[in-house]
Amino acid sequence: MGEKIVLIDGHSILNRAFYGVPDLTNSEGLHTNAVYGFLNIMFKILEEEKPDYLAVAFDLKAPTFRHKMYAEYKGTRKPMPQELHQQVPVIQDMLRAMEIPLLMLEGYEADDLLGTVSKRMEQEGLEVCVVSGDRDLLQLATEHIMIRIPKTKRTGTEIENYHTADVLEKYQVTPLQIIDLKALMGDASDNIPGIPGVGEKTATKIIAAYGSIENAYAHVEEIKPNKAKESLREHYALAQLSKELATINIEAPLEFELEEASMGVLYTEEAFELCKRLEFKNMLSRFECQGPVNRVSENFRKVSDLAEAEKIFETAAKAAHVGFELILAGKRVRGCALCFSEEDIYFIPAEGFISGAYLCGKIDMLLNETAAASTLDLKAQLPFFANHAREKLYDLALAAYLLNPLKDKYTYEDVAKEHMSMMIPSQEELLGRKGFEGAEDEKAVSDCACYIGYVAWAALEPMQKKLLDTGMDTLFREIEMPLVYTLHDMEREGIRVEAAALKQYGEQLIGRIGELETEIYAMAGETFNINSPKQLGVILFEKLKLPYGKKTKTGYSTAADVLEKLADEAPVVSRILEYRQLTKLKSTYADGLANYIAEDGRIHSTFKQTITATGRISSTEPNLQNIPIRMELGRLIRKVFIPKDGYVFVDADYSQIELRVLAAISGDETLIHAYREAQDIHRITASQVFHIPFDEVTDLQRRNAKAVNFGIVYGISSFGLSQDLSITRKEAAQYIEKYFETYPGIKKFLDDTVENAKKEGYVTTLFGRRRPMPELKAGNFMQRSFGERVAMNAPIQGTAADIIKIAMIRVNDRLKAENLKSRLILQVHDELLIEAEESETDEVKRILLEEMQGAAELSVKLEIDMHTGKSWYEAK
Template sequence: MSEKILLIDGHSILNRAFYGLPDLTNAEGRHTGAVYGFLNIMFRILEEEKPEYLTVAFDLSAPTFRHKRYEAYKGTRKPMPEELREQVPLIKEMLSAMGINIMSLEGYEADDLLGTVARRSEAKGMDVTILSGDRDLLQLATDKVLIRLPKTVRGKTTVENYHTAEVLEKYQVTPPQIIELKALMGDSSDNIPGIPGVGEKTATKMIVQFGSIENAHEHLEEVKPNKAKESLREHYDLAQLSKELATINTDSPLEFSYEKAKVENPYTPEAYELCKRLEFKNMLNRFDPATTADSSMELEFFTCNDLSGVEALFEKAAQKDQVGISVLADPDQVYTVGLVLDEKEIYQIPVGGLLTGDYLCGKLKALADSTVLCAMDIKSVLKHVSLDDPKKVFDAGVAAYLLNPLKSSYSHDDIAREYLDGMMLPSKEDLLGKTSLKKAWEEELEWLGNYACYQAFVPCMARKVLLEKLDETGMRKVYDEIELPLVFTLDSMEKWGISVKGEELKSYGEKLKVRIQELEKTIWQEAGEEFNINSPKQLGVILFEKLGLPGGKKTKTGYSTAADILDKLAPDYAIVKDILEYRQLTKLKSTYADGLGNVIGEDGRIHSTFNQTITATGRISSTDPNLQNIPVRMELGRLIRKVFVPEEGFVFLDADYSQIELRVLAHMSGDEKLIQAYREAEDIHRLTASQVFHVPLDEVTSLQRRNAKAVNFGIVYGISSFGLSQDLSITRKEAAAYIEKYFETYPKIKGFLDGLVKDGKEHGYVTTMFGRRRPVPELRSSNFMQRSFGERVAMNSPIQGTAADIIKIAMNHVYERMKKEGLRSRLVLQVHDELLIETKKEEIEEVSRILEEEMKGAADLAVELDVDMHQGDSWYEAK
């Protein structure tokens, strides 16, 4: 069996990955998506081809001979987008770290090098595979040279394969004649001009008939159609230049070593560290753990597992200004505690014997009286250690989140790499894989203790630099006064949970089931047949083929039945309206009616998890279950709130900010008209309608008010004329006119929003009223759609983020006031701008006063914050 060499067209595959896959950025703000996509394609082809040799070819930045010939004809190549350009040295660094051979040669394009090595290898009797996104390379195909062309559609990559036979079948010409085709029809992506008026079909017919451009020119009178004949007559010199440009040089003076191109194990320790730095977490499992030992292993850990030793250790820790701690535990059991005094004294304390979880957590609580406890995630510590003073703790995860809210996680290894001079530490996955904490503890795996040590080491060592960064960025106050106290507020909410009537939940599920079955029968009747409504493929056929509804967009898998398409059809077609209701109700049943029943605790309450390091704007989210996303547009959706009830002797008080984001916009923009409207307690949407549509206030119709409301809230979210036209079912021109009139009505708002975009472009981020930063890297993108998205983010993030800051401040103050005044009432839920208090009946008046004072006093705005408050014996009644 012949040896095989795989040749990769570096720039071409990087370019294909850049345009075919979503962009990624790492913690350093570097674009990495093209590199990630390149590696995925390369690994896939390596696994399929299993070659003995591998080389990646790159163009050099200096002009090649073919460049120069082209530039003599017309201009220069289109410049590479900066986001892609910066990834070229990165992929070369990665390939070098993997020990993969790279080839470049001044004066020659990568195509020429690929062609040269392909011909040399073929002459040696080897099988050759060339991986490229450039169809020019099809001219190199033979029975021994395979050209593989990746094709990415909607994030999925397939590969087309071409030997001589496949080229003939697809293009009706031989591989060498691909040059003739290119010369006639041109290729703008490769700067091959071609000749005017000749497309692919005409070029193919010409070459099939005459074999070459020269022969076609010799038989010019036989060329058809006349347009092509005259073009070839007039531009024959251009066709010859194009042929020269399209011809790959297969005899370049490249010095090539097969020895250096031998395939070795690419999963080296150097490549592993680079993958970690670039945050390619999905690739790390490709590496053999035996090869990934890194600098972190130089850290020395100590085990302390006797009572007297632990007592002495905690006494010593109490003398320090700060210590690092970690508590590895499940909800009902502590397994190991990590304790770090400094970079040399790193301890793991496993639970066992007299060293019980309660004992160790008690020692940590006492330690907080004399020193600052630094942890990766203080909220997880609070589940086992009863602390109550935010000034005595440091949360590295929250600090890192503030400094870069665009990341998806804030793990100890990420923070070490970013803030501890690039220190490379093993992640939790590296240490434990998919092994649970409980199993690791039962099997006495040493890596469990190591993980506890790393979890305590990083926050202790990174505290100083993280606080310095918060000071530098002006976010120290946000950390100290909003986010850190919020950890304690959220912990209290999670511990209390919210009571649920299990039987009513079942009854609610039955109501949904009845309505779903009714809708199913109605939809089948409207369709004229039974089909699977949950199948997009079957639904698409029914709607757009059988019923002939307009707007059908056919894809490879069938018609799209996405919500945005069906929403446009719903007003005119009853079946579509019923399908949308059916979808909502089935989701409501599976996610809430059925799903909530599975998460009711032994105490009859649901204990959701509130996340403060997830959203880029600073909003809180909830998971397990998500109680912030219950559909409330339809009555059946709202009814689920009836199953959430207060404890015996309590009622629910629900307080909701009224139009907080519009009020924030009024304050931050300083627009006098909008401020005045709020001060005069006007109906802001009616007033906007009156001024935008030039009608007296008392003559504003409900439709005009609704449209003005859409504009008011749309402006907050940076809506475009296209987006508004979709929302209101009007033309784009009408929507643009609405927006223009709005800005005429409130002139300072336009200047304010434009200023946010300008600041975002200049600084790379925008800020809330309280100084929270939101990076907007999209503003510097060369891609129009990305930049437009960035502009919307720059406009709405300061407004949304300020509103989020205000609700957090209110939550913290309400929680602290109730605790300070010794009330039995408790904050149990936050949903965007709404707070739900489980209120002792005797404390209703006092809690109402606290909510009113603290929510209205959370921020000093030019317009008063308004709070709607209701009470009831269920969340439904209180809302």
């Protein structure tokens, strides 16, 4: 026997894949895990079997019946989950796209068709491989028909193989006797009833001894144990029905031509497009000759010869546009990726006569000579360059962020998929989790670098068009791109930390934490683990009988909002809240910051542009934007941040920038007038909302008005305001109503913003930054309500973020343009911190005032508060 055919039980394998593969959905919201798992199993089988023919069988509709009584039992089968049901036509479309024939026939189940075709093919001299998760099919096993049953385990998919001898060894019965075995023991997964009281062991002994249910019934008095004997005697008709249900029809009237199942090229253009739509990235490498992926990869070249590299750089310098990326392994240059046409895609490794310094110099030359250059992570590469013409450079990760700020990463494969309609393998798929630093497969390193270089080149044009179409081209060129250089300068400068003072601060915290522990234990009447929510819940809600106890599966909730409600109920709670704050201060700052002090005595935080949906900058490793300010002991951490000798800190902070932005973009005349008159905005709001003279507003009324002012910016609800002010929800609703009566322009602006967001699907800042609003179309009411609050806030917070970015760029550029030694070293939300040379302090203040106030022309003036000091604490 020579030729081989593989037959797959479509529904069975799809079902197995659905429950074996974690849920996956593509960007359209389509569930894809079953399709993904099915294809992986199919590819594994094909690689192992290397068949000449392939076909897949499906039930034509929901289960058909071989017997009129079948429905009585099949009717108990659980309905197919909707998430699986929607994937059946998808896998069938994929198989058709791969030109794999589907076996379906009205009135017959898939296993009838598999049985029929497998027996026919065996008679025609073929080796047959049947793939199914249904053990009923073991009855088909012979020397030339192998049944393969995939099993999903933690280690991956394993496949059990059965010829005749394998069935006999595993089950102690022949393949055909599997039918009689099922007739006695039943099969819940296939709704074959069997007879009561007979399990697998007893059924196996009976069939091994008597060969069939008919012969067993003929010797029923000999059957042991008695329970099985009585059951067979009483339920023999049921056993016969079960046997009929378990018997596969091997003579179904199916028209099947072997040549239709001939193995051709599975990886067609149509299948490739469907794979892209389903977002099966790592399967696309299978498309050897089809689709743009491998047409591009055919042009990848690794160049290690110095003379050839020289020629490539010379040619690249004359190109209209170059895509590039320094390939970094930690702080080492491993090579560079370069692309300037569909045919010119290179990886030049730093090896032999080609050094990292040589490559950096050549990229520097390119950035000054070529008309335009684009890359995918410019800031990470800037430390390796000496010179660069800023106006010619494009960071496409930043462009991708602007076009979709809701994602958490902007990798080259994501850019390719979203902006080039191209699916390519990711860095992790090619190199593993360690990336370029740990990869040893040189071809994989070269391929990955070439993909990066190609995407950096090819994505520029479509992304530029999208930026223009969305009105964000100016935002990209005039704010986000220049900001890259400002943030790079800040990261390079860092901020000085006095290590001894940091250690002393930690000891101070330890002392106070110890005091709090003693006080808490005394108030509780026993010692316990304060950090254990479970133990703390028992103390507060069972022993001390405090209110507001929320019981969860793991115990009482001791979240911050619960404890804050309890703070007035018992003194121990305020101590616990303070204890939590101080232990976090110690671990995150007193201990944590010490790990980030570099050899120069400074902390060099990393500033991220692509994290927040509103456009705010974030800080990591460490996060210096979360330095506590609410409690004095938290604020004291700022004392450890000091300027270098001969310098002072100058700290400038926008005053109420978001409220000023709200006044400007809403056009509310009352609020604008209040700011133009330089009045106390919270006191005047209290005066107008509560209808009392300005001079008679109490401090409490001002605080309440302040909460409403800032709450409105964040789309606060009456419930949220009632929580903040410890008032009833009705009172909070009245406050908000009176506020909108006072500032009708704000109410109209917020309402219009939400309505426009529902129509357009996004909101925009004054500078054109878009924030998509998919939450507004959510089926869940809470999500939609959250979306409305975000829609109100995003234009305000986003505009404020744009303004602070403009100010940062201008301040940084001015300091350098005027040849000052002073440098911008930190940005925290609406605050800029300058390390100023003492003799330059007045000039620095002038620059901060001019550039921060002049960052935007609004209908209300931007104001800043400015302070100097010998530590960040003093300057703030």
